[in-house]
Amino acid sequence: PLSSVLSFYFRDEVLPYYAGDDLSARDLAANDFKYWELMRRACERGIKVFDYGRSKQGTGSYSFKKNWGFEPQPLYYEYCLYKRDSIPQNNPNNAKYRLLIEAWRRMPIGLANWLGPFIVRNLG
Numbered sequence: 001p002l003s004s005v006l007s008f009y010f011r012d013e014v015l016p017y018y019a020g021d022d023l024s025a026r027d028l029a030a031n032d033f034k035y036w037e038l039m040r041r042a043c044e045r046g047i048k049v050f051d052y053g054r055s056k057q058g059t060g061s062y063s064f065k066k067n068w069g070f071e072p073q074p075l076y077y078e079y080c081l082y083k084r085d086s087i088p089q090n091n092p093n094n095a096k097y098r099l100l101i102e103a104w105r106r107m108p109i110g111l112a113n114w115l116g117p118f119i120v121r122n123l124g
Helices: 030-044 060-067 095-106 109-121
Strands: 003-010 013-021
Touching: 003 030, 013 030
Parallel strands: none
Antiparallel strands: 003 013
């Protein structure tokens, strides 16, 4: 397939959870067709909510969803803190991470694969 999406249906909602496209699908607008077809089929089933999932403002996925006419909705979270007094601020758009993210992108893959598990354990 050129483009596909794994979606979950629950009550009157559909959630496109994981999608992928072949690079050649871009020229054919297969990604747009995929979501159009998912929305069309959801309407046929009487689905009332198309949950595109969360995206951070200023990202490509956020712009893609806005282009389809979706409006952001607030998401509410509950946290259970363990050995902390405050919620960790791990947003990649946070200025304090910019230098680290840029260094990570330029790092040799072998070193990144070796370091990754150590770093992930301490992020949350």
